[in-house]
Amino acid sequence: MASEVRQATADNLEPGGERRRDFLYVATAAFAGAGVVPVAWSLVNQMNPSADVLALASVDLDLSALQPGQAIKAAWRGKPIFARHLTPEEIAESNKVDVASLRDPQSLADRTKPGNEQWLITLGVCTHLGCVPLGAAEGEAKGDFGGYFCPCHGSHYDAAARIRKGPAPKNLEVPPYTFKSPTAVTIG
Amino acid sequence: MSFPWAKQYQPTSAVGQWMDERLPLARFVYGALGPGYPTPKNLNAFYNFGVLAGVALVIQIITGVVLAMHFAADTRVAFDSVEHIMRDVNGGWMIRYMHAVGASFFFGVVYIHIFRGLYYGSYKPPREVLWMLGLVIFLLMMATAFMGYVLVWGQMSFWGAQVITGLFSALPVVGPSIQTWLLGGFSPDNATLNRFFSLHYLLPFVTFGVIILHVWALHIPGSNNPTGVDVKSEADTVPFHPYYTAKDFVGLGVYLIVFAAFVFFMPNSLGEPDNYIPANPLSTPALIVPEWYFWPFYAILRAFTSDFLGVPAKLWGVIGMFASILLLFVLPWLDQSPVRSNNYRPLSRILFWVFVAVALGLGVCGGKPAHEPWVRLSQVLTAYYFAHFLIILPIVSKLEKTSPLPNSISEAVLAKYGKTGGGAPVAQPAE
Numbered sequence: 001m002a003s004e005v006r007q008a009t010a011d012n013l014e015p016g017g018e019r020r021r022d023f024l025y026v027a028t029a030a031f032a033g034a035g036v037v038p039v040a041w042s043l044v045n046q047m048n049p050s051a052d053v054l055a056l057a058s059v060d061l062d063l064s065a066l067q068p069g070q071a072i073k074a075a076w077r078g079k080p081i082f083a084r085h086l087t088p089e090e091i092a093e094s095n096k097v098d099v100a101s102l103r104d105p106q107s108l109a110d111r112t113k114p115g116n117e118q119w120l121i122t123l124g125v126c127t128h129l130g131c132v133p134l135g136a137a138e139g140e141a142k143g144d145f146g147g148y149f150c151p152c153h154g155s156h157y158d159a160a161a162r163i164r165k166g167p168a169p170k171n172l173e174v175p176p177y178t179f180k181s182p183t184a185v186t187i188g
Numbered sequence: 189m190s191f192p193w194a195k196q197y198q199p200t201s202a203v204g205q206w207m208d209e210r211l212p213l214a215r216f217v218y219g220a221l222g223p224g225y226p227t228p229k230n231l232n233a234f235y236n237f238g239v240l241a242g243v244a245l246v247i248q249i250i251t252g253v254v255l256a257m258h259f260a261a262d263t264r265v266a267f268d269s270v271e272h273i274m275r276d277v278n279g280g281w282m283i284r285y286m287h288a289v290g291a292s293f294f295f296g297v298v299y300i301h302i303f304r305g306l307y308y309g310s311y312k313p314p315r316e317v318l319w320m321l322g323l324v325i326f327l328l329m330m331a332t333a334f335m336g337y338v339l340v341w342g343q344m345s346f347w348g349a350q351v352i353t354g355l356f357s358a359l360p361v362v363g364p365s366i367q368t369w370l371l372g373g374f375s376p377d378n379a380t381l382n383r384f385f386s387l388h389y390l391l392p393f394v395t396f397g398v399i400i401l402h403v404w405a406l407h408i409p410g411s412n413n414p415t416g417v418d419v420k421s422e423a424d425t426v427p428f429h430p431y432y433t434a435k436d437f438v439g440l441g442v443y444l445i446v447f448a449a450f451v452f453f454m455p456n457s458l459g460e461p462d463n464y465i466p467a468n469p470l471s472t473p474a475l476i477v478p479e480w481y482f483w484p485f486y487a488i489l490r491a492f493t494s495d496f497l498g499v500p501a502k503l504w505g506v507i508g509m510f511a512s513i514l515l516l517f518v519l520p521w522l523d524q525s526p527v528r529s530n531n532y533r534p535l536s537r538i539l540f541w542v543f544v545a546v547a548l549g550l551g552v553c554g555g556k557p558a559h560e561p562w563v564r565l566s567q568v569l570t571a572y573y574f575a576h577f578l579i580i581l582p583i584v585s586k587l588e589k590t591s592p593l594p595n596s597i598s599e600a601v602l603a604k605y606g607k608t609g610g611g612a613p614v615a616q617p618a619e
Contacts, residue, residue, distance in 0.1 A: 130357075151472060169500040
């Protein structure tokens with residue numbers, strides 16, 4: 001009996017036509033798919049930063065004790081900040097470099113605030129794979145260009161923290177900051 | 189492999205008979221590991237390493253589950269909880285050292301297992317799927333070992349997590365989002381440690397599942413052997429049990445002696461001292477290197493120091509490192525030589541040992557600081573690594589004049605003892 005019914009339906013089918021059953025198959029698969037996608041997305045999305053991690057803060061730095069040639073490290077949003085008091089020689093050296101020859105062309109002026117060229121404030125995060133370069137603390141290797149040297153994969157940065165050698169693609173990032181007074185700065 | 193001469197399981201008791209008709213588990217074991225599985229009779233000690241790798245995984249799972257009973261996956265206490273295991277938990281120091289040294293040994297035996305396969309052509313038809321499943325296991329092992337190392341939350345743990353998740357940030361467009369997603373934040377933190385704990389627990393069981401497929405894929409064509417010649421008759425094989433179960437136990441005994449020597453007398457010789465310093469997100473150790481079993485790949489990663497072909501050095505390094513493993517998936521098609529075993533490939537045999545030296549050289553470079561001459565040396569060795577698979581091997585496999593193969597495994601075995609075993613061995617040129 002059942003086979004007779006199927007037979008009849010098949011006979012009525014136009015060449016290249018669709019059966020009601022085909023429509024039901026596609027609709028069911030489509031609804032199942034539409035259900036799976038949001039479920040899968042919630043399973044993926046739970047791994048994105050949670051609300052407490054997204055609550056970001058700003059920090060105040062007091063630069064008054066920093067002599068030329070010295071640098072300090074501070075923590076901001078879980079990452080290190082390097083604040084460096086450049087010496088006049090380092091500023092001159094940085095300005096002498098042909099900007100066009102750099103991998104990530106930026107002048108020292110692009111990387112500091114007008115009137116405060118002696119304060120170089122950058123993230124202390126190597127733009128290669130995220131290690132903290134050496135060179136901020138006393139006695140650490142400063143690399144071949146007198147700035148920072150990243151021990152993880154050998155990236156060298158100059159005194160303006162621009163990438164000069166090694167695998168890192170970018171200069172050390174300059175975070176947003178404002179000077180509250182000549183020696184007090186707010187980061188973030 | 190069910191060769192026609194393989195013995196069939198016969199239940200000997202009424203209980204066995206009853207069970208066999210309902211759940212033939214004994215029949216399955218008999219056919220997979222027992223007398224029902226005929227194995228080439230000329231397997232040498234290098235064929236022990238698959239079983240050793242299996243044992244290494246079981247040691248990791250058991251010690252790992254025990255450690256998880258005492259470990260706390262929270263950045264504030266993780267490092268201290270590991271010290272708690274070392275000092276307070278009964279025998280905790282031993283379990284912890286077994287797990288840490290066990291990871292090194294796992295990689296050690298797996299590397300020998302892989303090079304065994306490379307030498308004897310065990311990746312060639314009809315064993316390509318077996319080979320590829322092995323590579324999947326290798327990738328899973330590396331991901332698992334990496335996440336386990338992070339759990340200690342020492343300096344190497346933290347910076348390893350930063351660097352390895354940073355690899356994904358090199359991908360164009362989606363890279364930074366993937367890194368953030370992996371970390372659950374913008375730098376390794378509590379969210380990272382928590383999820384790595386969860387995944388480090390999960391992946392060994394996934395690995396276990398793939399190992400079942402790996403062994404299944406092995407049992408379809410049966411084991412390769414040092415001659416690379418297929419099994420032709422019953423005379424070429426012996427039943428797996430008791431012959432190879434016994435031989436595997438000998439290998440296991442040696443393995444466990446060496447393992448115990450490391451665990452009890454030099455448990456930290458394979459680790460990095462900096463991981464006894466709690467993680468400091470503001471300072472990368474000046475002498476940062478990964479665990480030794482990642483050194484060759486680490487050397488490849490940092491061999492790319494300048495941009496070329498419009499691709500940044502950072503992305504090249506990541507591509508190079510992943511490609512160095514993914515390349516092996518197509519090895520069965522790069523090596524077209526009809527002869528499997530390097531015993532009968534004079535030129536390929538030399539190149540194999542050159543490749544071993546290159547791989548070891550990359551390992552040495554990866555363990556050194558990123559200074560000259562190590563960077564230059566890694567660049568040369570990396571170039572050779574890829575040339576070996578992409579250029580040298582395909583050419584050699586086409587042009588090489590191979591030595592005569594034995595007619596059968598039996599003939600090769602008997603020839604070794606100056607016997608001919610019936611008719612004189614007929615030297616047969618490789619086709």
